[in-house]
Amino acid sequence: MLKHYVDDSEYFSYCGTRIAVLLNAKGEDMDYIQGISHECVVCKLNEKSEKLEMKHNEHKFSTLYILISSTTFYVIGLVLKFLLGIEGIITISLFAISYILVGFKIIKLAFKGLMVGDIFNENFLLTVATLGAFAIMEYPEAASVMLFYRIGEYLQDLALNRSRKSIKSLLKLKAEFANLKKNGEIIKVKPEEVKIGELILVRPGERIPLDGVIIDGQSVVDTSALTGESIPREVKPGDQVLSGMINLSGLLLVKVTKEFKESTVARILRLVEEASARKARVEQFITRFARYYTPVVVGLAALIAFLPPLFTGTLLTLWVYRALVLLVISCPCALILSIPLGYFGGLGKSAKEGILVKGSNFLDLIASLKIVAIDKTGTLTKGVFKVSEIIPENEFSREELLYYAALAELHSNHPIARAIREAYPGEIAKELVNEYVEIAGYGVKAKINSTLILVGNDRLLHKENIKHRVCDVVGGTIVHVVVDNVYAGYIVISDEIKEEATLAIRELKRLGVEKLLMLTGDSRHVAKTVAEKLGITEYYAELLPEDKVRLVEKLCLKNKGQVAFVGDGVNDAPVIARADIGIAMGALGSDAAIEVADIVIMDDDLLKLPRIIRIARKTRSIIFQNIILALTVKMFFLSLGIIGEATMWEALIADVGVALVTVLNAMRILK
Template identity: 50%
Template sequence: MGQTKRLYEIQGLHCANCALKIERELNQLYYVQSAVVNSVTSKAILEVDEDTNREIIFDDVESISTRIEHGVRVKEIEKNVISKKNVKVQGNVKSINSNSNDNKVKETKVTYKDSHSDDHVHNHNHDNGEGFKRKQITKFIIGISLAVAGVLTKDMISLFLFIASYLVIGGDILFIAGKNIIKGQVFDENFLMSIATIGAFLIGEYPEAIGVMLFYQIGEFFQELAVNKSRNSISELMDIRPDHANLKLSDGDISSVSPEEVGVGDIIVVKPGEKIPLDGVVVRGDSQIDTSALTGESVPRVVKERAEVLAGSINKTSLIEVKITKEFSESTVSKILELVENASNKKAPTEKFITKFARYYTPIVVILAILLAFLPPLAMGEDLYTWLYRGLSFLVVSCPCALVISIPLSFFGGIGGASRSGVLVKGGNYLEALSKAEVVIFDKTGTLTEGSFEVTKITPYGFITEDMLMEYAAYAEIYSNHPIAKSIVESYKKISTKAIIDKSRIKSYEEIPGKGVKIYFGDRYIYAGNYKLMEELEIRYVKSNEVGTIIYVAVNNNFVGSLVISDRIKNTSPMAIAKLKELGIKKIVMLTGDNKTIAEYVAKVISVDDVRAELMPHEKVSEVEKIYNGLSKKGRLIFIGDGINDAPVLARADIGIAMGGIGSDAAIEASDVVIMTDDPEKISTSIKIARKTQKIVVQNIAFSLLIKAIVLVLTALGITNMWMAVFADVGVTIIAVLNAMRAMKMEE
């Protein structure tokens, strides 16, 4: 039975603890293989049996989500979802209406409530606008005024004012707690805070009960603002999706349409300052484009006619016309957004630990609170008031908010920040693994070198001329897609006087993996490849000692000459290696199928620690296995290649990184991390981001657990009070969220 993925947006899902509960229940459904709910993006990704009825899946997601966090709204989102409604389009392009049968978004009938008392596990609110802020501040002022009046008066009037103050400040908490109890949700923060403060009221601590509820509400208010600020910051970080496309119609008119409605071959107009909405080729005009949102490169790129441009780039200076080469769903910007969003589906080990921790933490603390409140008075005759107060304070610290909110936020912020630097990380697990990198292995061609080859020396043998040698080599390589083969064909066309290749003269063609090619041409066999091919065929040849890739050519088992193919080292490669060493990477290795002479030359220029040359693809995997033996227990191995020819090694490494993956489906599919440019310096950037993110995660875990542990111990000893307990809950959460936001910012 096959598997398929379903994506749902749970609008109004603001509570990280709720997200964990929804995720847990979704994973218990019989047809679900895995489910991940991301409170940062308010998305749920389900991997389900492909023959499961979609209505059943949707109804289950809706039922579970609305039961756990009342007032949310669920949408199923397809990959090619059309997000623009009522787009007016002229000419032969159809219009889109939100009521159309083509609308691919299914929506529940659950509506938003126009209030802020939604039945959340936390008192998180859907509206964080100015109206909400004014309402909350007004509530705080009235509540404080009533409490002050209660302090200044006596007897029943004082009690009445205290009760009124308490209800004004915390009435919504009591209401939500009551509704949750009816639904069977007891151990949520609203219920625990209600019990703690009502208990304080019952033992006569009126000002403290009001003060704790006020502090809690103010803390929740600032926590919500901080979380939403971080969500908005991440959204802005990922805001590379174009809003519209200026479609050029057959009559020459321009119509503003949704990017999804533009087809391959259509012409669009991109004005200065606009985002390029789809991938294409410039057919008119020249300009400068800003690709920083995709690649992290700050210097604008000059484009002219026939230049390729990518969706998400910004046109800076002049109007250009672009012929579309990919539909929006297949465009670069679409792939980037999908990749980053799907990254939440792959949780880091630390996130998985927090998920398990949160599941047991609250029940354990609640049980301890009950034991603390009643065991000493019952077993040892201690004062009930004293221990009841301590137990109530324990309840306030019983929610793991700081961890369940800040840890996913840190990883998602790190992934978002990396994407703005031109590094696409496919999951929090890979980001965490990157932070532990000890050994970095590079492929040579196209990674540390330019990968743009040219024939730099032609050495015919015997009575063969240079033209004849180039002709034999070009015919032999004409069907190969390898960059070296293409460079031979291009060189033949440039330097030969009769550079016309008649493919009909080739009777047969055979590639010999890792060695070369063999063709039957006219009435003879032609061989072109490395020295291994010559030795396998037992052909006597003249070995070349030139620095470069050597292609030997033979006709009917007779050696006829050799070609030297050169590839330039990238200008940034030496600095890339130096930066990795500065980061403390223990070993940097270069693997290549190229000859030993050129491999050692490149290794010397860029200062790698070790080089292993003349390797077949399967031999690269064997070499990686050997290198693994030198890793520490926690160390990780990174391999950087082109994402296509090195797929086996990318799969074997702890983290496979594909270079120059922009626009390459194969690279994105094969690797764990995609570097959007051809700059090897981005490897050190990705490790820096990963280490910074991991440092923030560790800081938040250590800080949150330490403060909670200290407050719990001090509370049990009677040294602290409810005020400190509220800080350990809400205050620590705010600090952890603000700290998590630093993961989005990368200092170069």
């Protein structure tokens, strides 16, 4: 399974409310970023976010003030030199002041880089180029390079804020407090202080702080922050509610089922934070490329500066100027800034849609998706089972058949078992069940007093050598019941296909998915009926969990394209883990899905499958546009610089201009 876990904070790290892009190469203020711990324990996130936001605003305004002051001195210097013809110490001083105002930070960071052996970064290139320009008395060019570089950096930071906000909104999932009910009193405490089993009160308008079950009260909750679904959901006593939901109307008394560190919101925040550490292959290539590219260009600039004067006798200052232009052009910020930002935009856009992608490497994989295997029950169908027929045999009554089945399925959490229990009208006496064994892929075996009950599929009957007349029926799942080795009859369980399933399958085919398979543990009759309705030509029925794993493993080894498995995240964890891309549907509240899946779709909307493919392909397309644009412009101006046809002004366009264009292009992913 292709998964890359790369921890490189130099290029791209997300934590709290600040994206630190290229901490060293880009030259962010380390004092400003120092407050962020990549460990980022969720309970400290919101605590730090406000302080960091204040620091960020202070940083932004101080930078703006510096830029305005530097620009003022620079413009006055230009007017004196070129319009009034005044040169000398006054003009040089104006350019020097303008340069120092914007260049001090860059020079300081270049010096810090030298101290730790990080020589070939953008700060070093700019410092050498601009100080060299001062040395050969090209004062306006030296000041302009540093000034316009810092202006471009400021505009890039404004663009970054848009991307930052798309993910930062997830931080608001965490409630600031919980109303703990203790000894008849309501105490306001931090969510981290509440223990499992304690009761919390959630008032209208408040965000639910912890996962739990409603004990009292009815309300409507907004789940959009978790699922991307805008339609509110009604909840009542007995329903599960999750941290991050907003209580819209009634007063709710909730019994806590998970501590905060294991709650849904904590898992989501950890997942989003960790996603930035998993790099796409393009990002890893750019990282390696920058390590070799910059030293090569510096070496080339040194040769251009000193070899031609040595062999041709031409002016040293002429060739030094060309070399300095080359250094400015060679700054690789357009590549190493826009590419991680593009992937982050893709992750942010997905999160807004209620789709959590566990790393930019999975965006790359799903963009080239060719094979999709989909589980039937709960994924293509609603997974809401109802008893549609009860057919007794061998002198058993309908009531007896349902009674034995309900007792045998008492301890099972399978949706079919729940449907049988719900269909039984009377009370189920739990104490009657003496023994209970669940046989994976077959059914259950239970002892009720001294009576042996078997409830399961046709395979179970053949395994136990039970004589029976009917194996399968059309239009539903058949559950056979055996009492003391005598066939008692069968119960037909019906499930509905999701309304959007047909459209989702059609969209996947339109997006170029070459092979669509349906996998199910259900009978061949049911599988065939569902597959035909959805237009799926290839399906596999009566599969055990290990059969699904083997089948997906075979697909992964046999085919060149990426193989995705889409399941409901409850009983499909092994096969989700084995696929190239494991996708869990309806994973809200499912711990196994969030842990195992590579992509987590928080609700049951199948249309989010084609949506995430589109987001991934748009992300990839924009990133390749940026790579081609940056490399083409760089190479063009490098060629001009070597032959002496490019000045510092062209170098600025090649560096700051291209970086700004690629960043703005990357922001299109969020639209």
